[in-house]
Amino acid sequence: xxxxxxxxxxxGLLDWLAQRVTAVVMVVYILSLIVALLISTPHDHAAxxxxxxxxxxxxxxxxxFVSLCWHAWIGIRNILMDYIHETGIRLTIQVLVILSxxxxxxxxxxxxxx
Amino acid sequence: MRxxxxxxxxxxxxxxxxxxxxxxxxxxxxxxxxxxxRIKVVDDSLSLRRSCREGVCGSDGMNINGxxxxxxxxxxxxxxxxxxxxxxxxxxxxxxxxxxxxxxxxQYHSIKPYLINNDPPPxxxxxxSPEERxxxxxxxxxxLCACCSTACPSFWWNPDKYVGxxxxxxxYRFLADSRDQATAERLDNLEDPYRLFRCHSIMNCVDTCxxxxxxxxxxxxxxxxxxxxTV
Numbered sequence: 001x002x003x004x005x006x007x008x009x010x011x012g013l014l015d016w017l018a019q020r021v022t023a024v025v026m027v028v029y030i031l032s033l034i035v036a037l038l039i040s041t042p043h044d045h046a047a048x049x050x051x052x053x054x055x056x057x058x059x060x061x062x063x064x065f066v067s068l069c070w071h072a073w074i075g076i077r078n079i080l081m082d083y084i085h086e087t088g089i090r091l092t093i094q095v096l097v098i099l100s101x102x103x104x105x106x107x108x109x110x111x112x113x114x
Numbered sequence: 115m116r117x118x119x120x121x122x123x124x125x126x127x128x129x130x131x132x133x134x135x136x137x138x139x140x141x142x143x144x145x146x147x148x149x150x151x152r153i154k155v156v157d158d159s160l161s162l163r164r165s166c167r168e169g170v171c172g173s174d175g176m177n178i179n180g181x182x183x184x185x186x187x188x189x190x191x192x193x194x195x196x197x198x199x200x201x202x203x204x205x206x207x208x209x210x211x212x213x214x215x216x217x218x219x220x221q222y223h224s225i226k227p228y229l230i231n232n233d234p235p236p237x238x239x240x241x242x243s244p245e246e247r248x249x250x251x252x253x254x255x256x257x258l259c260a261c262c263s264t265a266c267p268s269f270w271w272n273p274d275k276y277v278g279x280x281x282x283x284x285x286y287r288f289l290a291d292s293r294d295q296a297t298a299e300r301l302d303n304l305e306d307p308y309r310l311f312r313c314h315s316i317m318n319c320v321d322t323c324x325x326x327x328x329x330x331x332x333x334x335x336x337x338x339x340x341x342x343x344t345v
Contacts, residue, residue, distance in 0.1 A: 005274045010302070012311035013340045078314065081307065082271045 019074045022067035029064040058112050065108040069101040115139055115149060116196035119160065123209050130207070132198075139190065146193065147174055147186040161210040169324060172259030175202055176211050182261035184324040202264040204273065217273045218260045218280070225277060225285040225303065230296035246292035253287040253332055255325050256280060262319035262329055268312040275308035279319035279329035282310065286332035289339060301340055310336060 042048045051057060076097050084090040115137060122130035135153050143149055147167055154160055162185075164174040169187035177200040178188055185199075205213035231240065263269045263278035277285065285304060288294050304310040310333070319329040 007275050007306050007308050008303075009306050009308075012305060012307040013337070013344055015307070016311055016337060017341060017345075082268065082312070085271075 015074045015077075019071060022071040022074075025063060025067040026071065029060055029067075032060070052112060061112045062109060065105055065112075069105045073097065073101055115190070117149070117153065118196045118198045119153075119211070120200040121160070121210055122207050123159075124207075134196070144189060144191075145186055146178065146188040146190055146197070149190055149197075150174075150185055150199075161212050163212055170257060172257035175259035175261045175264075175324075177201065177203060182265045182322045182324075184259055184261070187324060202260055204264045204270040205260070213260075213264075215260060218258075218263055218278070221263075221273075221277045221281040222258065222284060224309075225281050225288075226296070226300070227281075227284050227288065229288065229291060229294050230299075231293055232295060240293045242292050249290045249292070250287060252327060253283055253290060256283055256287070256327060257325060258284075259324060261322050261324055262327075265318040265322040267316060267318070268314060272308060272312055276312035277304070277309050279313070279333070282313070282336065283327060283329040283332045286336050289336060297339075298343075301336070301343065304336060305340060 036051075042051055052061070077094060080090050080093055080097075084093065117135040117137070118132045119135060120130055121127070121133045135156070137149065137152050137156065139149060139152065143152060145167075147164055150160075150162060150164075162174060162176070164186065165171040166173070167186045169184050172184070174185040175182060176185055178185065179194060179198050182202060199211060201207050201211045201213045205215065205217065208214050258280060260280060262283075263280045266279055268276050269278040282304075285300060289297055289300055294300075313330070313333045315330055315334075317330050320327075320331075323329070
C-alpha cells in the first residue's frame with residue numbers, strides 16, 4: 001500500500017471553541033461556588049446536603065461535570081494526537097478515555113442527584 | 115572567543131559530537147556569522163549555510179545557546195561563552211549546521227503561498243488601499259528561515275501533518291490579502307485537527323522569530339476567521 005500522509009478531516013474548530021467555552025463554564029462555576037461557600041460555610045454533612053439539594057446548584061454542578069468531561073476529552077485527545085503516532089493504539093486509548101469519562105459523568109450525576 | 119559547535123558528517127562520523135574552537139576576533143567582527151566565517155578560515159570542514167549576511171535570505175538559521183536565530187543578525191556582544199551552536203532542532207541533519215528543510219518547504223507549499231485571483235489581470239497593478247496594505251504588515255516580512263517551526267514542539271511531533279508556525283503565518287498572509295479570492299478554499303485546507311489545530315499557543319515561535327514576527331497571533335486570526343464563518 002502507498003504510504004500517504006493523510007490529513008483533511010475537516011473538523012477541529014468546534015473542539016477548539018468548545019475547549020474555551022467549557023473552560024469559562026468551569027471558572028464561573030468554581031468561583032461562584034467558592035463565593036457561595038464563603039458566604040454561608042456549611043459546618044456539617046447536613047448543611048452540605050441542603051446546599052446540593054437546591055435544584056439550581058444541581059443543574060450548575062451537572063453543567064460543570066459535563067464541561068469538565070468534554071474539556072478533558074479534547075485535552076487528552078490533543079495529547080494523544082501529539083505523542084501517540086500508531087493509529088490503532090491511539091484509537092484504543094481514545095475509546096478507553098471516552099468510556100472512562102462517560103463513567104465519571106454518570107457517577108457524578110448519581111452523586112449530585114442520588 | 116570560545117565556541118562549542120555541533121559536528122556531524124554522516125559519511126565519516128558514527129555519531130554527532132561537539133567541537134571546541136577558540137578564536138581571536140577582529141574589531142570588525144560584529145555578528146555571530148563574522149565569527150563563524152573566521153572559524154572557517156581555521157577549519158574549512160565546518161559546514162553551514164549563509165548567503166546575504168544581513169537577515170534577509172534566511173539561510174543561516176541555527177540553534178544559538180539554546181535558542182534558534184539567524185547567525186548574521188545575532189550580535190556577538192550579546193552571547194555568553196562558550197557559544198554553543200547546534201543545527202535547527204527537529205529536522206534531519208545533512209552535515210554540521212546544515213539541516214534538510216524538505217519537510218518545512220513541503221508544508222509551506224501545501225498552503226499555496228501565492229495570490230489566487232481569477233479576475234483578468236488589469237492594465238496596471240491590482241490596487242490596494244493603504245488600510246488593506248497595512249493588513250499585511252507583520253506577516254509579509256517572513257524570510258522562511260525555519261527558526262519558528264523548528265522551535266515548535268507540535269512541529270517536532272507531527273512535522274508531516276502540522277503545517278507549522280512559519281507556513282501558517284504565510285497562510286494568513288494570503289488570507290489577509292485583499293487581492294486574494296481563495297479565502298474559503300484556504301480555510302477549508304486548514305480546517306483540520308492536525309494541519310491547524312496542533313497549535314496549542316506554546317508561543318516558542320514568537321519567542322524565537324529573528325524578524326520579531328508573531329505567528330501565534332496570525333494563527334489565532336485564522337481561527338477567528340473560521341469562527342466567523344461557522345458561528
